[in-house]
Amino acid sequence: MSSRLKQLLRKYHLEIKYGPTHGKGYIVKTPKGFPNLLIVKENLSDEETEKVILHEIGHAEHDKEIVGDYRTDARAHDCCESKANNFMISEKVKEYAELGYDTLNANWLDLAKEIGTQDYWLVREELSKYITE
Template identity: 50%
Template sequence: MDKRLRLLLDKYHLQLVYLPIEGKGYIVPTKGNIPDQLIVNSNLPDSEVPKVVLHEIGHYIHDDATVNNYLHDYCVRIKSESTANQFMIRELIKEYVDYGFDAERVNYINLAQNLGIKNYQDVEIELSKYFIKEKSPDTEDFKS
């Protein structure tokens, strides 16, 4: 298990469990001092597991108030999935940049494809957060 994923699981008090489930993954709340369970399909390829874990952590962080409406309200479900995907992409891009890759020079479409992400625009937006703002004569930073 990747150290970053382990740190996130620990931070949110989640226990990773592999089971032969139908979906890719989900969160199972527990009672008492037992960590909530992040269930991942044991039949997934190893390359898919980090994305599923990050996606489910995204749900865990952002879905507290909406979890009851998730199955019954399409708008809630779409927003929930979008937020979880954005969290996953943010963490994957953060890791990419931390490895020393230049966010300004990467082809975001190729990166999205390599990461297995279908929404290229979300990858482009997240990468743009790492662009260095050029100083111009009109900015305070340029003036001495």
């Protein structure tokens, strides 16, 4: 696991546990004073595991901003999922830029496919933040 992921997990007081799950991942709230558990489906590829972790960290970052119940309010659910996906995409593009890839001439469609998103415009927008000429 990258040092960046470890740093983010510490920042949001999350501890990873792997196991069988119905989805790819979710956060279990714990009593105050204990880290929340980020449950990740076992046997995912390293790449998919990283994306799930980033997505769930996105929930930790943004869900408190959303008005409504994630489980019963479709609008709140969609907003939470969108913000979590945007966080994951932002972090993956940041990683891409920090690895020294040419962000000015990057093929944002291919990068979006590599990340596993169809939100091509967000990938393009995120890439533009790292263009240095």
